[in-house]
Amino acid sequence: MNATVFVVDDDASVREAVSSLLRSVGYDVAGFATTGDFLLVERGQQPSCLVLDIRLPGASGLDLQRELLALGSHPPIVFITGHGDIPMSVAAMKDGAVEFLTKPFREQDLLDAVHTALEIDRRQRAEGEAFAVIRQRWETLTPRERQVMAQVVTGRLNKQIAGDLGLSEVTVKVHRAAVMTKMQVAGLPDLVRAADRLANDAAIQRA
Known part of the structure; x- marks a missing residue:
């Protein structure tokens, strides 16, 4: 599918289960236990999105979302959480999250959310490339x-x-x-x- 899904969850069993599911439908997957580990990785040129646990040791998923926005790098994010925290979900969606799934979630719900997130990233990348061409001409x-x-x-x-x-x-x-x-x-x-x-x-x- 020429797309990468980054999975950030400190629970190794959840991280592996989600990664295995995504690989089974053809996605490239990279898993991380902390937000710091994820930030060390280059996103690359192919479409990508982030499946992110909202509660993590150290910096939370919301902290990472805000940091990415501040850096001008905002891969579409699908949040997952074991806590039905409505205020946190509202904050995440306001900052552009694609979906907020509460564990345990249906596999198809996750696959649908990831598909939507990757389509958003493809569109954003295409728009960015088109803008770069216009800017080069203006220069x-x-x-x-x-x-x-x-x-x-x-x-x-x-x-x-x-x-x-x-x-x-x-x-x-x-x-x-x-x-x-x-x-x-x-x-x-x-x-x-x-x-x-x-x-x-x-x-x-x-x-």
């Missing part, structure tokens, strides 16, 4: 072309942009054409969509 623009692009996507006319930037309309047209070529877009709607994707990039906002 080829000159400072002036970036200024022109910023105005074009707001619907400003060439004449208005020329007045704002102290340029001739002909020069604006040249820059506008260069922007369309370098961003590899077919028209204004595509350029607007690209700009929307870039809008939340802090480095671009500072440029």
